[in-house]
Amino acid sequence: MVYVIKVGGNVIDNPELLQAFLKDFAAIPGKKILIHGGGKIATRIGDKLGIVSNYVDGRRITDAETIDVVTMVYGGLVNKQLVAKLQANGCNAIGITGADANIIPAVKRPVKTIDYGFVGDVDAGKVNGGPLQAMLEAGLTPVFAPLTHDGQGQMLNTNADTIASALAIALSAHYPVRLIYCFEKKGVLKDAADDNAVINLINREIYQQLLEEKILTAGILPKLENAFAAIESGVKEVLIGHAEDVIRNTTPSVAGTLIR
Amino acid sequence: MVYVIKVGGNVIDNPELLQAFLKDFAAIPGKKILIHGGGKIATRIGDKLGIVSNYVDGRRITDAETIDVVTMVYGGLVNKQLVAKLQANGCNAIGITGADANIIPAVKRPVKTIDYGFVGDVDAGKVNGGPLQAMLEAGLTPVFAPLTHDGQGQMLNTNADTIASALAIALSAHYPVRLIYCFEKKGVLKDAADDNAVINLINREIYQQLLEEKILTAGILPKLENAFAAIESGVKEVLIGHAEDVIRNTTPSVAGTLIR
Structure with a gap:
């Protein structure tokens, strides 16, 4: 089993959560990959540098x-600090982006009504799994910053959830893959007002039912769409939940929401 | 032959020189490694962020x-821009630091009279050549930022010349290695006032003679000491000179200064 684990800004931004997460992550035996979000530090540094962030419909323009x-x-400060800390935890991490070894070639998002700027769209079918597989077989743990490139010299900003799902799909040709999304909730909730109302298992049938009953919040829908897309492309299972729950239990478990 | 090539800030800071350099570098056939300095951009960004650089005897305190x-x-912006541009030139680059895959473990410089801060001293004997060799054999071109780590979670600033020589030494156990230092002069000069007075070949004997005659400038001495240390540790030859001269001629050549 290869674990492809995405950790978001809420953990990256919190030193205590991060320390606990990295210890748990390092303790997972066998092959694993980490994909990290950026956290708020990019905005903080951008502000200090006098760069004005532009948003359209709540989405930042790059x-x-x-x-x-x-x-x-993301590619330097956050990525290398994660690598150095994982090394200190006995995990032989190697920090890269989708540009490195051309693992994730991307296309600058075409301008329709909105120009998102230097944002990369990824086609999971074009991911070069070879170098990734070689790293895993050599006992290395790749740590990905949420960046890709256009093959013509330009770095591109890319959603970390998307990168995680593309890498999981590419690796599923060679390994059984569990894709894990760590986020701020304990899992997909039956009741948005009750943080403990975790739905333990979602399959296509249950998903349809949840959609019909309009139980799911708008925020979780893209994650679930991503999850089902991954499963339909060969990923064995997807787990969504709190880092501490879904990382520690690497055998099939009831913590978080399992999507099959 | 493996080419271990260090390129300094004078090229990194100049878009035209850099573009020409990367094209020439990408065209070198076979196994190669690039180590880049930082250039002035770190100082510029540090200044904008309101960080005051402290110097002791002309050396920056980290x-x-x-x-x-x-x-x-260095680890993010410069490294990834080099990787993206090399990819655009058909070179399958992978950008890393000495922390990645624990290739260059270092020790924070002990405080004697001066506390240099987070500066890493490297012992060439402790470099982990294995992952580097695996990358080269897989057809990848490692691109190193001048950073290492202490194994306890802390990144360290490390001289790029030193990293280049340590990597060259580690690889010389497995390959014949040519170490190339690209710098702002055409080579080691017989006469500091004459940029064309390049000494084509220096061996230990000639070096002793040059030292006795006090012909060499203070700036070149650490580079030559580094070069001879590399050669005495197994590196086949060291070439020092202008990027355009020493990169294009990858067969033994009269361009630049060859140290044997």
């Missing part, structure tokens, strides 16, 4: 100055 | 804020 900031903050 | 800046600028 202009020329912003892609430089996220390249240095 | 305090806690400065190590974060160099980690993001």
Whole structure:
């Protein structure tokens, strides 16, 4: 089994949560990959550098100055600090982006009504799994910053959930893969007001039912769509929940929401 | 032959020189490694972030804020832009630091009279050549930022010349290695006032003679000491000179200064 684990900004931004997460992550035996979000530090550093963030419909536009900031903050500061800390925890991490070894070639998002700027769209079918597989077989743990490139010299900002699902799909040709999304909730909730109302298992049938009953919040829908897309492309299972629950239990478990 | 090539800030900071350099570098056939310096951009970004650089005897002190800046600028911005541009030139680059895959474990420089801060001293004998060799054999071109780590979670700032020589030494156990230092002069000069007075070949005997005649400038001495240390540890030859001269001629050549 290969574990492809995405950890979000809420953990990256919190030193105590992060320390606990990295210890748990390092303790997972066997082959694993970490994909990290950026956290708020890119915005903080961008602000200090006098770069104004532009948003359209709540989504940040990645202009020329912003892609430089996220390249240095996600690809440098956050990524290398994670690597150094994982090394200290006995995990032989190697920190990279989708540009490195051309693992994730991407396409700059075409401009329709909105120009998102230097944002990369990924086609999971074009991921180069070879170098990734070689790293895993050599006992290394790849740690991905949420960045790709266009093959013409330009770095691109890319959603970390998407990268995680693309890597999981690419690896599923060679290994059974569990894709794990760590996020701020304990799992997919039956009742948005009750943090403990975790749905333990979702399959296509249950998902349809949940959609019909309009039980799911808008925020969770893209994650579930991503999850089912991964499963339909060969990923064995997807687990969504709190880092501490879904990382510690690496055997099939009831913690978090399991999607099959 | 493996080419271990160090390129300094004078090329990194100049878009035209850099573009020409990367094209020439990508065209070198076979196994190669690039080590890059940082250039002035770290100072520029540090200044914008309101971080005051402290110098002792002309050497920058790497305090806690400065190590974060160099980690993001060298390890993120500069490193990934080089990788993306090399990929665009058909070179399958992978950008890393000495912390990644624990290739270059280092020791924080002990405080004697001066506390240099988060600066890493490297013992070439402790370099882990295995992952590097695996990358080279897989057709990848490692691109190193001048950073290492202490194995306890802390990134460290490390001289790029030193990293280049340590990597060259580690690889010389498995391959014939040519170590190339690209710098702002055409080579080691017989006469500091004449940029064309390049000494084509230096061996130990000639070096002793040059030292006795006090012909060499203070700036070149550490480079030559580094070069001879590399050769005495198994590196086949060291070439020092202008990027355009020493990169294009990958067969033994008269361009630059050859040290044997």
